[in-house]
Amino acid sequence: MNEAAPTEHVIRMYAAREEIYPREAKGRYATLRWACVWLTQLVFYGLPWLQWNGRQAVLFDLGARKFHVFGLVLWPQDFIYLAALLIICAYGLFLVTAVAGRVWCxxxxxxxxxxxxxxWIERKIEGARSARIRLDRQPWSLEKVAKKTAKHLAWGGVALWTGITFVGYFTPVDTLLHSLAAFALGGWEWFWVLFYALATYGNAGWLREQVCKYMCPYARFQSSMFDKDTLIVTYDPLRGEPRGPLGAKAEAGVKGDCIDCSMCVQVCPTGIDIRKGLQYECIGCAACVDACNSVMDKVGLPPGLIRYATENAMDNKWSPRQITARVLRARVLVYTGLLALIVVAFIASLAVRTPLKMDVIRDRGAMGREVEDGMIENVYRLQVMNTSEQAHTFRIAVTGIDTIRLMTAAEVTIGGASTRAVPVQVRVDHGAGKRGSNPIAFELKALDDPALRVEEKAVFIVPK
Known part of the structure; x- marks a missing residue:
């Protein structure tokens, strides 16, 4: 008797992607979303062209190891400010998420x-949602090739300019464009222009909702910052169900407001049905709110079948005032307090920051030596950093041992936003100080601004 051949089972580890064709949504949230688009892109594309004191206002000059942020010049020693800024952004995101869910997304x-x-480019070239669906389903033709080519060229142009702008924050943008026109960019500049352009083109043109659903870690851990009083985009099932076409429900005497038009699904950029409840794919864009409100207006029903609300508000049928009152809860107050404390400390630290730094480095080749008249000499290098925009002349002074004095020039001029190594020779009389190490201090003071001063400790070696 022949045995039956074993049946082969194919187990797919992930579902194949279904193309999403979002319909354009119009309403107050769509207007707000476009306002954010304009605001963020005006800042991003505009900042590299803004001038400040004869230079680019915002420039992260990695070669010179200087970050220019308007009138502020930061150096590698100021890394603490970058860390503080990242902490502020993190706590700001936590606070916004606790209050209004994924509104940032x-x-x-x-x-x-x-x-x-x-x-928007896709709609302008290929048409509305139904036209795009028809275009993708029809066989290739001259019209289809022309539209697809025009769309991808437009996407590529935006992506390339985005990459150039990104690199313009690290290389002066006018220099960058001149080098680009002459095909004289450096290897790393070419790499980052093309890398950022390809990332923009791929993420915004092809991956789209895949980035939000599978690549973004925020979508995975956001639930840990949600509670029952977090504002989320919510469908009201008590009002909407049972759903069905308007005419059929009228004949059957059904009073659910949802007419099952699927407009909320058609406008969703991630392709979910918000009527199934909160899902991690929802980015809180409220496109479904605009779509549903427009449908409710057309059929003569009140808006708000899909709206921003909280879980407690839906369960207890709270009014908007009651929802607002629950905003000031323990979690929000903790995030707000920590964020305010860090912001105040950050601003205060910048306000009292002295735009002058000095490092004292001993000459290790000569720990301490006896020179003419029995005097003891030590040699140091003062690494002076003037982080202000103006040049200053500084006076160098040394204290700590009787008869200690400088044997080199006591004044030095440091240009604005620059550093300089200043070699100095320090001597004491024979018999001054104890044998071995003696604590001393170098002081640097601006002649034109006595408040601009810094002091650093060092050690003077007397040979045994």
């Missing part, structure tokens, strides 16, 4: 912003 995230721009 839906309105201001770069992935959302550039996807919105790319979809």
């Amino acid at each position: 839906g309105f201001a995230c770069p992935q959302t912003v550039y996807t919105e721009v790319f979809m």
Whole structure:
């Protein structure tokens, strides 16, 4: 008896992607989303062209190891400010998420912003949702090739200019454009222009919702910052169910407001059905709110079938005032307090920051030596950093041992936003100080501004 051949089972580890064709949504949230697009892109594309004191206002000059942020010049020693800024951004995101869910994702995230721009280009070239679906399903023709080519060229142009602008924050943008026109960019500049351009083109043009659903870690851990009083985009099942076509429900005497038009699904950029409840794919863009409100207006029903609300508000049928009252809860107060404390400390630290730094480095080749008349000499190098925009002349002084004095020039001029190594020779009389190490201090004071001073400790070696 022949045995039956074993049946082969194919187990797929992930579902194949289904193309999403979002319909254009119009309403107050769509207007707000486009306002965020304009605001963020005006800042991003405009800042490299803004001038300040004869230079680019915002420039992260890695070669010179200087970060220019308007009138502020930061150096590698100021890394603490970058760390503080990242902490502020993190706590700000936690606070916004605790209050209003993924509103950052839906309105201001770069992935959302550039996807919105790319979809606008797609609609202008290929048409509305139904036209795009027909175009993709029809066989290749001259019209289809022309539209697809025009769309991708437009996407590529936006992506390339985005890459150039990004590199313009690290290389002066006018220099960058001149080098680009002459095909004289350096290897790393070419790499980052093309890398950022390809990332923009791929993420906003092709991956789109895949980035939000599978690549973004924020979508995975956001639930840890949610509670029952967090504002989320919510469908009201008590009002909407049972759903069905308007005419059929009228004949059957059914009073659910949802007419099952699927407009909320058609406008969703991630392709979910918000009527199934909160899902991690929802980015909180409220496109479904605009779509549903427009449908409710057309059929003569009140808006708000899909709206921003909280879980407690839906369960207890709270009014908007009651929802607002729950904003000031323990979690929000803790995040707000920590954020305010860090911001105040950050601003205060910048306000009292002395735009002058000095490092004292001993000459290790000569720990201490006896020179003419029995005097003891030590040699140092003062690494002086003037972080202000103006040049200053500084006076060098040394204290700590009787008869200690400088044997080199006591004044030095340091240009604005620059550093200089200043070699100095320090001597004491024979018999001054104890044998071995003696604590001393170098002081650097600006002649034109006595408040601009810094003092650093050092050690003077007397040979045994």
